[in-house]
Amino acid sequence: MINIKSDSHTFKHIGWKTLLLVMVFSLLTYTIAIAASGDLDPTFSGDGKLTTDIAGWDDRAYAVAIQSDGKIVAVGSHSSTLESDFVVVRYNQNGGLDTSFSGNGIRTTDFGKEDEAKDVAIQSNGKIVVTGNTCEPGGDCDLAVARYNPNGSLDTTFSGDGKVIVNFGGKDNGTNGSDGGGLVIQPDGRIVVAGFLDNGSDYDFAVYRLNSNGSLDTTFSSDGKQKIGFGSGRNDTGSDLAIHSGKIVVAGDTCDAGFGSCNFAITRLNSNGTLDTTFSGDGRTVTDFGGDESGNAVSIQQDGKVVMAGATETASGENFALARYNLNGSLDTSFSLDGKQTTHFPGFAAWAGGVVIQPDGKIVAVGLIEIGESDDFALVRYKTNGWLDTTFSGDGKVTTDFGLDSMAMAVALQSNGRIIAAGWANDGIDRDIALARYLP
Numbered sequence: 001m002i003n004i005k006s007d008s009h010t011f012k013h014i015g016w017k018t019l020l021l022v023m024v025f026s027l028l029t030y031t032i033a034i035a036a037s038g039d040l041d042p043t044f045s046g047d048g049k050l051t052t053d054i055a056g057w058d059d060r061a062y063a064v065a066i067q068s069d070g071k072i073v074a075v076g077s078h079s080s081t082l083e084s085d086f087v088v089v090r091y092n093q094n095g096g097l098d099t100s101f102s103g104n105g106i107r108t109t110d111f112g113k114e115d116e117a118k119d120v121a122i123q124s125n126g127k128i129v130v131t132g133n134t135c136e137p138g139g140d141c142d143l144a145v146a147r148y149n150p151n152g153s154l155d156t157t158f159s160g161d162g163k164v165i166v167n168f169g170g171k172d173n174g175t176n177g178s179d180g181g182g183l184v185i186q187p188d189g190r191i192v193v194a195g196f197l198d199n200g201s202d203y204d205f206a207v208y209r210l211n212s213n214g215s216l217d218t219t220f221s222s223d224g225k226q227k228i229g230f231g232s233g234r235n236d237t238g239s240d241l242a243i244h245s246g247k248i249v250v251a252g253d254t255c256d257a258g259f260g261s262c263n264f265a266i267t268r269l270n271s272n273g274t275l276d277t278t279f280s281g282d283g284r285t286v287t288d289f290g291g292d293e294s295g296n297a298v299s300i301q302q303d304g305k306v307v308m309a310g311a312t313e314t315a316s317g318e319n320f321a322l323a324r325y326n327l328n329g330s331l332d333t334s335f336s337l338d339g340k341q342t343t344h345f346p347g348f349a350a351w352a353g354g355v356v357i358q359p360d361g362k363i364v365a366v367g368l369i370e371i372g373e374s375d376d377f378a379l380v381r382y383k384t385n386g387w388l389d390t391t392f393s394g395d396g397k398v399t400t401d402f403g404l405d406s407m408a409m410a411v412a413l414q415s416n417g418r419i420i421a422a423g424w425a426n427d428g429i430d431r432d433i434a435l436a437r438y439l440p
Contacts (some may be wrong), residue, residue, distance in 0.1 A: 037439055038381070038393030039420055040400065044437035046094030049400060051425050051432040052089055052097070054106060056080040059087065059434045062181065063119040063410045064422035067126065070414060071098055074433060075130050077116040078108050084119040085110045085138075088130060088147060089433060093414075097126040102152030109154065111144050111163060115136070118181025119240075123189065126150040131183045131193050134165060134175035141174040142167045143195060143208060156428040159214030166216065168206055168225055172415045174195035182241035182250065182298075190217055194241035194250045199225055203259065204229040205238040205250055205267060223274030228267045228275070230254040230284060236265060239310075244300040247279075251298035253307045254286055263288045264295040264308055264323055280329030287323050287331065289340060290314065297355040297365075305332055309355035309365045312342055319347035320365055320380055336386030343380050343388070345369040345397065350378055353423075358440070362389055365423045366408040369399050376401045377408040377421055377436055400436050404428055406438075415438075 016431025036355040052310035053059065055196035058079035065073045070093045086109040090101040097105030110113070111134035118132040127285025128148040135141035147158035147339045167173060175181030175195040183195030189212035197206040205228040209220035212306040216224025231254070247286040248269040255262035264287040268279035275283030287293075289312035295308040304327045320343035325333035329340025343349065352367035361384040369378040377400035381392035388396030402407070402425035409423040425434035 023121065035439060036393070037391055038379070038398045041437040041439050041440045042420075043094065048438070049402065049434070049436040050091075050095050051402065051427065051434045053108075053427070053432040054078050054087065054108075055130055057430040058084070060116075060424040060431055061089075061409065061422040061432045061435070062117065063183075064412045064420055064435070065120045065128075066412050066414055066420065067122050068353070071122055072412075072420060072435070073122065073128060074435060075117040075120040075132075076433060077423070079131075083110070085115050086130060086132060086144070087122070087433075088117070088128065088148060088152070090152070091435070094211065095435070095437070100151065107148065107152045109146050109163065111165060115144060117146075118175040119183035119193075121183050121185045121191075121392040123185055127155055127325050129183065129185060129191055131175055131181050131191075135174070140172040140198075143193060145193065145210065145214070147214070147396075159191065164210065164214045165209075166208055166225075167207075168197040168227070174285070182238060184241055184243050184248075186243065188212075189261045191243060192243065192248060194238040196237040196252075198227070199227065202233055203227070203235040203237055205236050205252060205265075207238070207248065207250055207269065207273065209273070219272065221342070226269065228284065230265050230267075230286060231426055233257050235259050238267075239296050240298045240302045242298050242306070244304050247276055249298060249300060249306055251295050251306075252294060253295040253310070261292060263293050264310060264321075266295075266298070266306065266308060266325065266329070268329070278328065285325065285329045287340065288389070289321050289342065293321060294351075296351075296353050296367075299355050299357045299363075301357055301361065307355060307357060307363055309352040311351040311367070312348075314342075316344060317347070318351055318370075319344045319365065320350050320352045320378075322352070322355070322363070322365060322382065322386070324386065334385065341382065341386045343422070345378060345399070347371045352378075352380075353407070353409040354421075356413055356419075357412045358413060358417065360384075364411055364413075365421055368407040368409040368423075371399075374401075375405045375407055377406055377434075379408070379411075379421060379438065396439065402426075402434055406434055
């Protein structure tokens, strides 16, 4: 800081305008010096992070979306001793609960079983679409979808009561129970969801498309549902999806009969639900990192290249894993030389659950890092070539401690570039919904 003497001689010599400019410049320099890319944003809830405890014993966020007005919508599950329900929480830009939404910022929805919301998307008219599972306790699941008006009430123009349950025909189907869900609203208002189904002998990717009124869209694979397998006897689960130029990209993993030896798996469909054979010859591609992988999230660049994020478990532990694919489904060797990148954190395990691409092409992945007996939020930012972006927190990596176990499951970008990570944190009594916001 520049030291300005306060005696009258000095003040008269430099002039009051010059003095004011020097002080403003000094303050600005100091502010810039302490606010760096990757830092928690103190304008969000006072310290850059928040938790929301809903009466009960287990609250989790699996997905997050940003409305056009900047408000933040997080969705997940709210559990009590009896059951779990969908939960939707809306926050103002400063992190405070938005009481214009359902009176207190929080809305729960019961489908009658054990219910978890896995993904969320905002329609152009402000209505909120949420998808997830409704399951028998400890048993089989069905796809569950709900649509809410901007004030938090269920939208009765959607299937009569705002809720839809879809059974693919097998005994177990829905969105991926462990890794999240996949949901995109097309420009025409139709809703596309990715998940899984039990075909009687193994699991396959499942893709569902609903009309804007909640009915199944029969122009998609003749009945609104499509299944994709990666080989007989393999267990395949779709975790996320994205749409580019009308093509539907679904990402997840493919595993052996015992749900082991898993690899990244991607399929691309035409808009009518058929496999797109211009993608890897048959619409499907598998990527092996040399360990046991889980594919959890996908995003598509402006040029159509596909970025997938998840984890790979090797002898050194579990690490962030990313892959980038060309439009034809081949690995993009301009990304980390071979199309694949892994990132190790100190500790036993690190795992990516969400990914987003910034307007400048940089890639942000979020998840967790296991440190001893506790887990923290973990973020990594990569340059467009796949290498760590050292302008982000000095080494491209950020961790955030909520006190005890915490995990980031999803990430979204605000219009000003600030990064929202959502998941949950254990406060020593139960799990609470947790959000953090970072400077870009």
